[in-house]
Amino acid sequence: MVTRRLQELEYAIRDIAVIANEVKQSGKKIYHLNIGDPVIYDFKTPAYICNAMARAALEGQNFYVDSLGIPELRNEVCRYERNKNSIDITPDDILITSGVTEGIFFAISALIENQNEILVPGPTYPVYINYTRFFDGHPIEYEMNEENGWEPNIEDLRKKITAKTQAIVIGSPNNPTGAVFSKKNVKQIVDLAGEHDLPIISDEIYDQIIYEKNYACPASYSKDVPIIGMNGFSKAHLATGWRLGYLYYYDPENKITDLKENIAKMARARLCANSIAQYAAIEALRNPGTHTDEMVKKLRIRRDYSYKRLRQIEGVHVINPEGAFYLFPKIDFKEFPRWKDDKDFVINLLKDTGVCLVYGSGFGNHGKDHVRITFLPELETLEIVYNLLENYLK
Ligand SMILES: Cc1ncc(COP(=O)(O)O)c(C=O)c1O
Known part of the structure; x- marks a missing residue:
C-alpha cells in the first residue's frame, strides 16, 4: 500500500529524464535541455x-x-x-x-x-x-x-x-x-x-x-x-x-x-x-567573485541565439526571456496534428531525435501547448538541437 499523496506526485523536469535514460539504452545520443543545472554544462563551481x-x-x-x-x-x-x-x-x-x-x-x-x-x-x-x-x-x-x-x-x-x-x-x-x-x-x-x-x-x-x-x-x-x-x-x-x-x-x-x-x-x-x-x-x-557576471554574459549570447532560432520556426511562438535560463515557447498543435499535445510531442521528439525538453503541462494548466527549453548548453550544442527541432517540426 502506498499513499495517494505519493502516487500522485509528479515532477516533469526529472520524470522526462527517466524516459531519456531508456532512450539512451538504445544507443541514441541524448541532448539534455530539461534540467536547469548550470554545473552539468560548462559552468563550474569556482x-x-x-x-x-x-x-x-x-x-x-x-x-x-x-x-x-x-x-x-x-x-x-x-x-x-x-x-x-x-x-x-x-x-x-x-x-x-x-x-x-x-x-x-x-x-x-x-x-x-x-x-x-x-x-x-x-x-x-x-x-x-x-x-x-x-x-x-x-x-x-x-x-x-x-x-x-x-x-x-x-x-x-x-x-x-x-x-x-x-x-x-x-x-x-x-x-x-x-x-x-x-x-x-x-x-x-x-x-x-x-x-x-x-x-x-x-x-x-x-x-x-x-x-x-x-x-x-x-x-x-x-x-x-x-x-x-x-x-x-x-x-x-x-x-x-x-x-x-x-x-x-x-x-x-x-x-x-x-x-x-x-x-x-x-x-x-x-x-x-x-x-x-x-x-x-x-x-x-x-568574496562574491566574478563567476555570476561571467555566467550571465555567456548566457545572454545563448539566449539571443536560442530566441532567434525559435522565432524562425513556423508554428512556434516565443517570448524573449528577461531572466533565468529558460525559454517557454508555445507550439501551435493545430499546425502539427501529428502530436496530441505538448507531452506527446516532447516524448516523441526525445525518442526520435534525442532532444530532451520538458512538456509545458508539467508546469500546471497554464503551461499546456508549451515546452520548456534551457539555454544553458554551449552554442555548438544549441545549434545541433535547434537544427534537429526545426527539421522535426517541418
Ligand atoms: C524557481 C525555482 N525554485 C527553486 C529551485 C530549486 O532550488 P534549490 O536547488 O536551491 O533547491 C529551482 C530549481 O530549478 C527553481 O527553478
Missing part, C-alpha cells in the same frame, strides 16, 4: 568556494550544526540581503535550508492543510504544486499573460483570492517563462496581499540572472506585508549538488512570528542543513 568546503571538512566541521544554520552564515546572509534589497532584517530572520526546495517545503507545510489554497503563477515551478497537494491543499494558478511578456495578470490574481487563500507566491525571474516581474506588478501584488492580510512567498533563486530589466524584490516594496523570501547557492554560485539555500522573513510588524517559530521546530526535526557547504557559502558571500 575553485575558491570548493576549497572552502574542502577546508571545512579537513578541519573537522563534519558534525551536526545549528538547525537554523551556522550563526556566521546567518550573519552573512542577513548582511547580503540587507545590502542587496535595502530591507530591514536581522540574523534571527534567517533560516539555512537544504536548498530553496526545502524552504518551499517548510513554508507550505506551515501554511497549507484541509483543502486551503495557495496562489501560484500559472505556469509555475512544479514543486509549488506538488507540495501544496502533498499537504492536502489546492494550488490555484493566477494567470501570467504571455502576450504581455508573461507578466502576471493582476486582475486575475485579485479574482482568485478566496477565504481559503493562505499566501501568494511570486517567482521572479520566473521558471519556466523567464519573465522578470515589473516593479509596478510587484508593487500591486504586495498591495493586494496587504489588502487581504496574506503573506507573500518570494522565490528569488534567479535574482542574479537577469539580462535586461532590473530585478524588483517584493520585500523592498513592502511596508508591512510579510514576505517569506527564498534564495540559495545552486544557481548564482553554481553549487546545485550541495543543496544549500536559505529562507528570510521580512516581517516588520511581527505578523508571522507564529509561522516563523513553528518552521523553526520543523527545522529542528530535520536536524540541520549540510555543515561543510555552509562554510563554503560563507566564503561565497564574503
Whole structure:
C-alpha cells in the first residue's frame, strides 16, 4: 500500500529524464535541455568556494550544526540581503535550508492543510504544486499573460483570492517563462496581499540572472506585508549538488512570528542543513567573485541565439526571456496534428531525435501547448538541437 499523496506526485523536469535514460539504452545520443543545472554544462563551481568546503571538512566541521544554520552564515546572509534589497532584517530572520526546495517545503507545510489554497503563477515551478497537494491543499494558478511578456495578470490574481487563500507566491525571474516581474506588478501584488492580510512567498533563486530589466524584490516594496523570501547557492554560485539555500522573513510588524517559530521546530526535526557547504557559502558571500557576471554574459549570447532560432520556426511562438535560463515557447498543435499535445510531442521528439525538453503541462494548466527549453548548453550544442527541432517540426 502506498499513499495517494505519493502516487500522485509528479515532477516533469526529472520524470522526462527517466524516459531519456531508456532512450539512451538504445544507443541514441541524448541532448539534455530539461534540467536547469548550470554545473552539468560548462559552468563550474569556482575553485575558491570548493576549497572552502574542502577546508571545512579537513578541519573537522563534519558534525551536526545549528538547525537554523551556522550563526556566521546567518550573519552573512542577513548582511547580503540587507545590502542587496535595502530591507530591514536581522540574523534571527534567517533560516539555512537544504536548498530553496526545502524552504518551499517548510513554508507550505506551515501554511497549507484541509483543502486551503495557495496562489501560484500559472505556469509555475512544479514543486509549488506538488507540495501544496502533498499537504492536502489546492494550488490555484493566477494567470501570467504571455502576450504581455508573461507578466502576471493582476486582475486575475485579485479574482482568485478566496477565504481559503493562505499566501501568494511570486517567482521572479520566473521558471519556466523567464519573465522578470515589473516593479509596478510587484508593487500591486504586495498591495493586494496587504489588502487581504496574506503573506507573500518570494522565490528569488534567479535574482542574479537577469539580462535586461532590473530585478524588483517584493520585500523592498513592502511596508508591512510579510514576505517569506527564498534564495540559495545552486544557481548564482553554481553549487546545485550541495543543496544549500536559505529562507528570510521580512516581517516588520511581527505578523508571522507564529509561522516563523513553528518552521523553526520543523527545522529542528530535520536536524540541520549540510555543515561543510555552509562554510563554503560563507566564503561565497564574503568574496562574491566574478563567476555570476561571467555566467550571465555567456548566457545572454545563448539566449539571443536560442530566441532567434525559435522565432524562425513556423508554428512556434516565443517570448524573449528577461531572466533565468529558460525559454517557454508555445507550439501551435493545430499546425502539427501529428502530436496530441505538448507531452506527446516532447516524448516523441526525445525518442526520435534525442532532444530532451520538458512538456509545458508539467508546469500546471497554464503551461499546456508549451515546452520548456534551457539555454544553458554551449552554442555548438544549441545549434545541433535547434537544427534537429526545426527539421522535426517541418
Ligand atoms: C524557481 C525555482 N525554485 C527553486 C529551485 C530549486 O532550488 P534549490 O536547488 O536551491 O533547491 C529551482 C530549481 O530549478 C527553481 O527553478
